[in-house]
Amino acid sequence: MSSEYLFFAIATMVIANYLTRVFPFLFFIKHSPPKFVLFIENNFPPIIMTILIIYSLSSIDFKVAPYGAKEILAVMVTAILHFKFGNYLVSIFAGTIFYMLLVQVV
Amino acid sequence: MFHPREFKAALKVSVPVMMGYLVLGFAFGLLAVSSGFKWYIAIIMSLIIYAGALQFLAIGLLSLKSGYLDIFIASIMVNIRQSFYGLSLLKKFKKVIFKPYLIFALTDETYALLTTIKEPDSLKKKWYYLYLSVLNQSYWVTGTTLGAIFGLSVSFNTKGLDFSLTALFVVLAIEQYKKIKNYFPFLLGAVASLLGLVLVPRENMLLVSILLSLVAMFIFSKKFEK
Numbered sequence: 043m044s045s046e047y048l049f050f051a052i053a054t055m056v057i058a059n060y061l062t063r064v065f066p067f068l069f070f071i072k073h074s075p076p077k078f079v080l081f082i083e084n085n086f087p088p089i090i091m092t093i094l095i096i097y098s099l100s101s102i103d104f105k106v107a108p109y110g111a112k113e114i115l116a117v118m119v120t121a122i123l124h125f126k127f128g129n130y131l132v133s134i135f136a137g138t139i140f141y142m143l144l145v146q147v148v
Numbered sequence: 149m150f151h152p153r154e155f156k157a158a159l160k161v162s163v164p165v166m167m168g169y170l171v172l173g174f175a176f177g178l179l180a181v182s183s184g185f186k187w188y189i190a191i192i193m194s195l196i197i198y199a200g201a202l203q204f205l206a207i208g209l210l211s212l213k214s215g216y217l218d219i220f221i222a223s224i225m226v227n228i229r230q231s232f233y234g235l236s237l238l239k240k241f242k243k244v245i246f247k248p249y250l251i252f253a254l255t256d257e258t259y260a261l262l263t264t265i266k267e268p269d270s271l272k273k274k275w276y277y278l279y280l281s282v283l284n285q286s287y288w289v290t291g292t293t294l295g296a297i298f299g300l301s302v303s304f305n306t307k308g309l310d311f312s313l314t315a316l317f318v319v320l321a322i323e324q325y326k327k328i329k330n331y332f333p334f335l336l337g338a339v340a341s342l343l344g345l346v347l348v349p350r351e352n353m354l355l356v357s358i359l360l361s362l363v364a365m366f367i368f369s370k371k372f373e374k
Contacts, residue, residue: 043184043210052193054216055206058223059199059230063254066234067241078366079235085333085365085372086232087263091321092337093344093357094256098314100350113314120315124322130164137315138171142308 112148116141151275158279161265165257166287168316173291174298175309176203181299183207194292198285199255200313202227232358233259244274253281255288260320264327332371336364 070079095117104110120137127133173194180190185207193203202223209219233254234241240262244250258281267276321334337357344357365372 043213047213048189048210050216051210051214051219052189052197052206054219055193055202055223056196058220059197059202059227060252062224062227062230063234064248064251065231066238067247067251070235070238081369081372082232082235082362082365084236086362087236087260088321088324088328088330088333089337089340089361089365090232090358091260091317091324092334093341093354093361095314095317095321096338096341096345097354097357098310098317100345100353113311116311117314117318120318121322124319130319131167133319134164134167134171134312134315137318138309138312141311141315145308146305 112141112144116144151272151279154272154275155279157267157271158276158283161261161267162280162283162287164316164319165261165284168257168312169284169287170291170294171309171312172200172316173288174295175291175306175312176200176207177292177295177297178299178306179204179295180207180292181296183211185210187293187296187300190292190296191289194289195285198253198288199227199230200288204310230254230256230259236263240273240277244277246278250277250281253285255284257316257320258284260323264320264323330372332368336361336368340364 099110099113099117102110102113116137119140120133123136124130124133176194177187177190180193181187193206197203197206205222206219209222214222233256234251237254237259241247241250261280261284262277267273325331325334340361341353341357343360344353348356
């Protein structure tokens with residue numbers, strides 16, 4: 043991998059990434075956004091969080107054994123811990139350790 | 149000019165992200181070095197790209213020597229969800245400092261903290277937002293650095309470590325639920341992403357799920373009224 047390629051490839055990602063983040067600020071900063079935009083603003087966060095959970099698990103093949111059971115179990119453990127204790131650190135840390143044990147030991 | 153009260157508030161709020169970013173950043177640094185990248189390339193990426201999913205994807209894209217156009221399109225697609233994030237922050241970001249940086253630093257988690265957790269009114273918001281953004285990126289860069297160093301020296305079984313990303317989103321979703329007390333958006337998001345998963349290849353799933361749920365949102369807009 044030449045350093046020239048590496049430089050331009052990373053620069054491309056920097057630009058693409060920043061474009062996606064700056065987009066609404068370029069288009070809606072002068073005039074207040076239309077009603078439908080405000081509706082998205084208010085209601086999209088819970089939807090995108092749900093999508094991101096499933097997206098982050100999308101490399102799992104649910105057609106072969108154990109049919110994603112380990113992932114579903116680990117998500118449940120994380121969720122139960124979070125409902126019970128409400129502590130981010132406990133939920134994420136314990137959930138991840140639990141999953142690592144599942145995939146490495148079980 | 150340093151504002152300890154704002155810094156302390158930001159530090160407290162950012163603790164969960166610290167955990168997630170140190171671990172995931174560590175995983176990224178480790179993965180990058182073990183994939184043959186120089187340690188400093190991993191750190192540079194965390195400094196100037198600063199996007200978890202994209203950086204993990206980048207390891208694959210660069211190793212395959214993908215063309216610039218492919219990289220550009222793939223990057224936009226992976227991050228297109230972020231182009232909705234700013235919408236929720238237009239008002240909050242009206243009077244801030246280092247705005248180009250704050251926009252640059254709008255990762256999933258920083259966005260979630262900014263939209264989910266209500267800061268006390270007595271805080272100087274512009275400093276609080278800046279500290280929160282800088283702190284979050286510093287965790288990501290620190291994690292990457294530690295992971296890269298670790299990857300150069302030791303080897304251990306990291307299988308399953310990437311679940312920390314999922315766990316983070318689970319936690320953030322539950323926080324959203326506590327706020328809105330309405331199960332419908334979650335149901336909609338789940339259905340849209342499962343459809344995306346079934347209908348299109350994995351690399352397009354995120355975009356398709358987002359578009360589907362946007363359309364569905366307007367069809368079922370009454371379900372969102374409280």
